[in-house]
Amino acid sequence: MNKSSLRRALSATAIAGGTAALMMAGLAGASAHVSINPDKTTANSYALLTFGVPHGCDTSGTTKLTINLPEELTDARPTVNPNWTVEKVTQTLPEPKKLADGTSITKRTSQIVYTAKAPLDPHLRDALVLSVKLPDTAGKTLYFPTLQNCEQGQTNWAEIPKDGQDAHSLKAPAPSVAVTAADPAAGDSHMAASISTEQAASVTDDGSQARSWAGLIAGVAGLGLGGAAFFRNRSAKASVSK
Incomplete structure (x- = not known):
C-alpha cells in the first residue's frame, strides 16, 4: 500500500x-434524561407510560419527582411503587370542560408527585408508571414537564422544542409522547372477531333449535308409545274379564 x-x-x-x-x-x-417509554401511543387508547429515572443530580440522590400532566389529559392513575409514596394534585378549571361522553368536569389532575421513601442512589435507576387515556386526535405530541428534586439540587426536565428544533439538542427536554393514528388493520381484526363471534352464536342457536325439535319429537313419540301401551293393557284386562 x-x-x-x-x-x-x-x-x-x-x-x-x-x-x-x-x-x-x-x-x-x-x-441520561428522564424520559417516557409508552406501551402504546394510539389515539383514544389507554396507555401505560413508564417514566425512567436514570440518575440523580450529579452525585446527589433523587428524593422527589413531580410530573406535570399536559392540558389534553384530565386524569392519570399512578402505579404503586414500593420505594415511593404517591399523591395526585388536582386543579380547579377556570370553566367547566365538556368531555367526549357529554359529561362536564370542573377539576382535573394536574400533577402526579412521587416522593422517595429513601433517596434513590444516584448511580441506580428506577421506573414510575402512569396509566392514562390518550386524546382521540392523532399527530400531537404530549409533553410532561417533570421536576426532579434531589438531596442537593434539582433538575427541571421542562424544555419543549420550538418548531423545527431537534429535541435532542435540548439540555433538559420534557418527557414526551407522540400520539399516533389507530391501525386500520387492528379495527378490521376486531370486526372480523365480532363477525366470527356472531357466526358462532348463530351456529349455537341453530344447534339449540335442532335439539329443541328433537326433544319435542321424542316427547310426542313417547306419548304415542305410552298411549298404545295403555290401550293394550286395557284390552288385555277386558279379555281376561270375559
Missing part, C-alpha cells in the same frame, strides 16, 4: 470513529 492509499484509509477510519463517538455520545445523553 502506497502512502496516499494509507492516508486515505487512516482518514476514513478517523471519520468513522468520530461518527461512532458522536452517536454514542448522543445515545448516552438521551439515556
Whole structure:
C-alpha cells in the first residue's frame, strides 16, 4: 500500500470513529434524561407510560419527582411503587370542560408527585408508571414537564422544542409522547372477531333449535308409545274379564 492509499484509509477510519463517538455520545445523553417509554401511543387508547429515572443530580440522590400532566389529559392513575409514596394534585378549571361522553368536569389532575421513601442512589435507576387515556386526535405530541428534586439540587426536565428544533439538542427536554393514528388493520381484526363471534352464536342457536325439535319429537313419540301401551293393557284386562 502506497502512502496516499494509507492516508486515505487512516482518514476514513478517523471519520468513522468520530461518527461512532458522536452517536454514542448522543445515545448516552438521551439515556441520561428522564424520559417516557409508552406501551402504546394510539389515539383514544389507554396507555401505560413508564417514566425512567436514570440518575440523580450529579452525585446527589433523587428524593422527589413531580410530573406535570399536559392540558389534553384530565386524569392519570399512578402505579404503586414500593420505594415511593404517591399523591395526585388536582386543579380547579377556570370553566367547566365538556368531555367526549357529554359529561362536564370542573377539576382535573394536574400533577402526579412521587416522593422517595429513601433517596434513590444516584448511580441506580428506577421506573414510575402512569396509566392514562390518550386524546382521540392523532399527530400531537404530549409533553410532561417533570421536576426532579434531589438531596442537593434539582433538575427541571421542562424544555419543549420550538418548531423545527431537534429535541435532542435540548439540555433538559420534557418527557414526551407522540400520539399516533389507530391501525386500520387492528379495527378490521376486531370486526372480523365480532363477525366470527356472531357466526358462532348463530351456529349455537341453530344447534339449540335442532335439539329443541328433537326433544319435542321424542316427547310426542313417547306419548304415542305410552298411549298404545295403555290401550293394550286395557284390552288385555277386558279379555281376561270375559
